Amino acid sequence: MPVSSAVRDRCRTLLGAREEIRYVFPAVSLGPPGGAGFLVVVTGAGVSVLGTRVLRSDRPVSVHASFPRRTRLGPIRWRPGPRIELGSMTLEFDEEYAAVVAAADAEVFAPETLPPDPLPHL
Template sequence: MPVNAAVRDRCRTVLGHRGAIRYVFPALSVGPPGAANFLIVVTDLAVAVLATRMLRSDRPVSVHATFPRNTRLGPIRHGPAPLIELGDMHFEFDDEYAAVVAAADAEAFAPETLPLDPLPHL
């Protein structure tokens, strides 16, 4: 399920001028130094990890880390929850966002595998 427009707007505000948002999904960091909620935002220029408020995981407050757009999010490792690694951090996310991770990687590394836009004029 995609995040709603309000969350995307908040991400856009925190990111500033770091590219057009393509994908957003919530994730939980696991491992040292502890668990925390983040939003992973893929723009046309970068992959950003946004820190969120402690009890409001839909409210980004700062850019925790950025990576070049040619950073792979996958492969997705499966355990109790899907898991990806970005830099030295590991993130778990809900199963429903596995397609988002796959699409973000496909867009950057295998665009020929993406389906055609059914509404290109919008």
């Protein structure tokens, strides 16, 4: 299930209105800082890991890390759930967001494999 427009708006407010958000998905850190909630936000310019409030994964409060857009999110490792390594962090996320991770990587590294956006106005 995609994150709501309200969550996207909160991310946009934290990142600045100039950033076009392409993909967003919630994740939990398995390494330092262990058990912390994050939103991974992919924009046209970069990849940001936003820290969220405790017990409120829909409320970003800080930019924890930033990476250039050419940063590969995958490969996804499955043990037991989907995980990625981003910088020094290991992030776990719900299986439903695996397609988001794959699409974010494909957009940069294999754009010819992406289908046309069915909802370009969102």
